[in-house]
Amino acid sequence: MRQTKCWMVLILMVLLLLPSGRCLAAGLYGPAAPGTTEGVGTLFRITDGDAGQVGLSASSDITLYMQSTPGTLDMSMQAVKPGSSVTVSLTGLKPSSSYFKYVDQLTSYESLATDAQGSVSFTVDLSQPRHISVQEKHSTYFLSDVDWVDAAGVIHSAGWSDNAGTSLNYGPENPGGIGTWDAATRTAVLVRDIYETVDWLGNGITLDGNGFTIYGSVAGEPSRRTGINMRNKTRNVIRNVAFRGCSYSIYMYSSSVNVISGNTFNDNFYGPYLQWGSGSNIVENNLVDGGYGGIQNNFAAYGNVLRNNTISNVQSGVAFRRYASGCIVEGNTITGSFMAFEILDSYNTISNNMVENNSVALDFSPYMAPVENRIFNNNFVNNSVQVYGNGLLNHFDQGAETGGNYWSDLTGPDADNDGIVDTPYLVYDRNGAPAGQDNFPWTMPNGWKNQAPVFSAVGEKILNEYDLLQFSVTATDPDGDSIVSLYAGNLPAGATFDSQTGQFSWRPDGSQAGIYIVRFYAVDNGTPVATGQLDVVITVGEMVSPINATEAIIETVQALTFESAEVTNSYVANLGKVETFNADGKVLATQNQINAFIQKTQMDLAQGKISPEDAERLLRMANDVSQMLTTAN
Secondary structure, eight states, rough: OOHHHHHHHHHHHHHHHOTOOOOOOOTTTSSSSTTEEEEEEEEEEEOOOTTTTTTEEEEEEEEEEEEETTTTTEOOOHHHTTTTTEEEEEEOOOTEOOOOOOOOSSSSOOEOOOTSSOOOOEEESSSSOOEEEEESSSOOEEEEESEEEOOOOOOEEEOOOOOOOOOOOHHHHHHHOSEEEETEEEEEEEEEBBBBBEEOOOOOEEOTTTTTTEEESOOOOOOOOOOOOEEEESEEEEEEEESSSEEEEEEEEESSSSEEESOOEOOSEEEEEEEESSOOOEEEEEEEESSSSEEEOOOTTTSSSSSOOOESSSSSSEOOTTTSSSSSSSOOOSSSSSSEEEOOSSEEESSSOESSSEEEEEEEEESSOOOOOOOEOOOEEOSSSEEEEEESSSBBOOHHHHHEEETTOOOOOOOOOOSSOOSSSEOOOTTEEEEEEEEEOOOSTTTTSSOOOOOOOOOOEEEEETOOOOEEEEOOOOOOOOOOEEEEEEEEEEETEETTTTEEEEEOOTTEEEEEEEEEEEOOOSSOOEEEEEEEEEEEOOOOOOHHHHHHHHHHHHSOEEEEEEEEHHHHHHHHHHHHHHHOOOOOHHHHHHHHHHHHHHHHHHSSSSHHHHHHHHHHHHHHHHHHHHHHH
């Protein structure tokens, strides 16, 4: 709370230094979005929105951010002179029509009626910053962790309810409910799509969207509403919700330590929108596609963590507006957008992001004094403009050890092969003036990460039982690190792997027909260590020919090392007779000869001429041949 108050005092001090009566055409916090106006003064007008031209006049100077969408006019408003009330007049609304005015929360409203020219006036208490919403439609859902009473004296139960106080908690007794409510865990779960704004009234609540959608409008209806409205709330979780067609998908005002995770945002004007003292929130693993703003840290949104989000096809991917500082932005992917990062303030850290195929990757707004941020270890790939700088205070690298960024338009030379381009990446502002440099640009994407070793291709292996399979695996490290360990997993019975030479060897016996996946691993000595992996598929077919099986025994005998050459020669001679008899169709003679080989092997084992391991292997193979002969006969 103390930190929030400090921010408000700082904001007021700056606003008091601005000339009275001035409305900045480009916007107080940067280039104005379509359908919006912002600034300091008494007269404001929106001329480029989908809802037509809308004007606002105030009886005294205010700072204002106003957005007009069909059916809804949203205003974030603060007095330049603290503690004053201001009379506000709106123009450009529908003539002789009814509207509903909400201040801060949607729990209470005031009816408004425009005159024949579409104008209306009202007074606003600006003893503190206000969020005012003027809407054509009066319909809201509420989510609260306790029973509560609205301004009209209507009692609402904990969980879900509507304007009339009707419980919307789904259950056997209320199949028309929109979601379940578990009071013990403070967990709400949607059971269907909804088409109304959710006004969030509690702390410590988890909303699981269960894959359902909050729509900002209904087909055939021009209005465009907020999805979730949250003000001065903390420790809440919003997950697994789809937002579509909203003005603000999640409007989070002066709310902290909340988590927005695993949601999808499609074709909304804004995705998660953090404003006015919204700090220490986590926005992670969300998908944002289409609309004007992806994830917005607006006026005085500080210390938020934005990580592992995917943002595409928006005007402004991630924005840091005035006094939006101390944020950590990491692991995000931003593609196909106009501005990937729109930066108007300082002390934010942007690292380990993939920024690809955007019109502008980094836009340091010229509307503000030079700012100071840390931008390092990002991939800036094929953006039409990689960066528009502003001043010389931003840091595009963190020294030689951590390095800078990968810029696809500067990948060499690298004479010493250290992964760093030999010349710095130079940054300029819109006028071509120097605006900083990356002293340690990487030559390849993710060059700062320890990349895992890579195996040479081996391909699938196909053989029959008793065939000998041998191949070698080799691995190299793209970072030039040493391979300190090479090993195999899922080895079939009887297979061997030499970790020094990388050779795999296996002669499957007559019971091992089937498909095997042998997994090889290579470990480097990077920091941290990384492990590469290679899967080799081995298909073993059944051996149905006793001739081929006998040949396999002969190859095995010749590969083994016995006490004397006499043992080897004896076995080969015996097995040669097996092949001859079998080729001549003398089944009984073949069977007798293979039995003689089995007896000779057993005798040599008893006399210590061969090892138990070798004897076991030869006897198993010979018995398989004997079984084939019996089956064939």
